[in-house]
Amino acid sequence: MKLTRRKLATAVLIPAATALAQTAQTPPALPRNPDEEMKAARDRVKAMGDALAQQAVPMATEPAFQFKA
């Protein structure tokens, strides 16, 4: 869709004006010791794997790196 300047203003500014108030995000508590720190880091690694597992990839798709002989 090609945009005119008026459509641009409408697209950008009106949603901004009517946006719901943003609520402050409460950050997760800081790990209290090295064990908790490692658990949090391992949980992040596991979450990466879980997210990747949900992504379908055709069997023929090769990894995006090259080996040149």
Added chain:
Amino acid sequence: MAAIGAEVFFATIPELNARLTSKEIPAEDLARAFANRLEQLGPRFNCLALPLPQQAIRKAQDVDKEIKRGRLRGPLQGIPYGVKDLISYAGQPTTWGAKPFAGQVFDYSATVIEKLDAVGAVLTGKLAMVELAGGGGYRFASASLTGPGLNPWDRTRWSGGSSSGSAAAVAAGLVPFSLGSETSGSIVTPASYCGVTALRPTYGLVSRRGAMALSWTLDKLGPFAHTAEDCGLVLQVIAGKDGKDPGSAGKSFYYTPQYARPLKELKVGFAPVDFAERAEAPARAAFAAALGVLKDTGVQLVETKLPPFPYGPVLSAILAAEQASIFEQFITSGKVDELADQGQIAGLKASLELPAKDYLKAQRVRRLIQDAFSRLFAEVDVLVAPGRSGAATKLDQRLDVGGPPAPAGAAPGFQGIIPAGNLAGLPALVLPCGFAENLPVALQIVGVPFAENTLLAIGREFQARTDWHKRRPPGM
């Protein structure tokens, strides 16, 4: 010594070049002035890793002799600059911003430094950075050997990372240009927060030989400067084939924006939500005005969407696996515990446990991402989004949690454009585009691989119509 006014510290490369080649200012005087300024003011922003005044003066003396003989080497001859402290300079410490590497010295200089040296550019110092470029995932701005990068616009705010010093030094007029690196966001973020122009080149365009490896398949080196044109002039010198960098694309770059396609032929993809609900409220007016300026340049703005992929997890998996291999000995030896940031320490240790299948899956998804972007770029020529959704974060703000959430139901927009652009190896130009609560905000323009001239042509026209890139931090 020639009288050097304050305006010189914020002059563009062509302006400085004109003064040097006309012999109005000797290169030695310029080098002394910038080296002194970097040494005096750099610590104020925690942006200086290593001053190199003696080396700079010697180099500048050689440049003066060349100019006197009429041997002109191009626009960077005699121009002072700084490099992120992950770029090696022979015989001098290269700390990677990390205490365990504080005494590290290489006996060779990085290819980018050799190339800049060959055209007569004058290295005046090495610039601070987040330790190990932050690959482990750091929690606070203090994750650096030199302390938190302080933003020249407001020292209670972060300068961004991981190329903290590279951006802050240009913003404060301590160097006319600098080099930084990006694996995912480390050029775009500090340039946006500090209000300077910067270019993340296409993957493989600039040699990384002699630069710290964080992720072989993601790392890029690129310039920070006052204008898009300056970035183009620097890129022209540092780009090019390097057989010693296995990731080298074997391509050169010539800064020729005049031969780029006319702007009125360009389709610029954007997502309105990025400039509205997903932008922080104080920044929305600046972003909306910047989009208007962009439209006035003649480009066609076209609403579009990013292909739906889990960009963050894909990038994080690749980064984690590659850094785990690169830093394995450092991590298992226990030296990793000497880093400043606890989140970074744990993140590096945990990265050793990433399954190989996850790394390979991520690299396969990356192939799909690359294909999807090829299709997207058949419909639009470039993409535009905010550099960051708002202004620089406060120094004590946690960096391991996101900013304010968008309202429920808001479209995703281009929120993943930083990891997406890095995964696909795309170039990005950062352009200061206004202020939010007296702090700079910026646009990022992302193009197809090796389309740097298109991005720079847009940037040059944008900067001809605005003066955000000419603004100076208070007291500078």
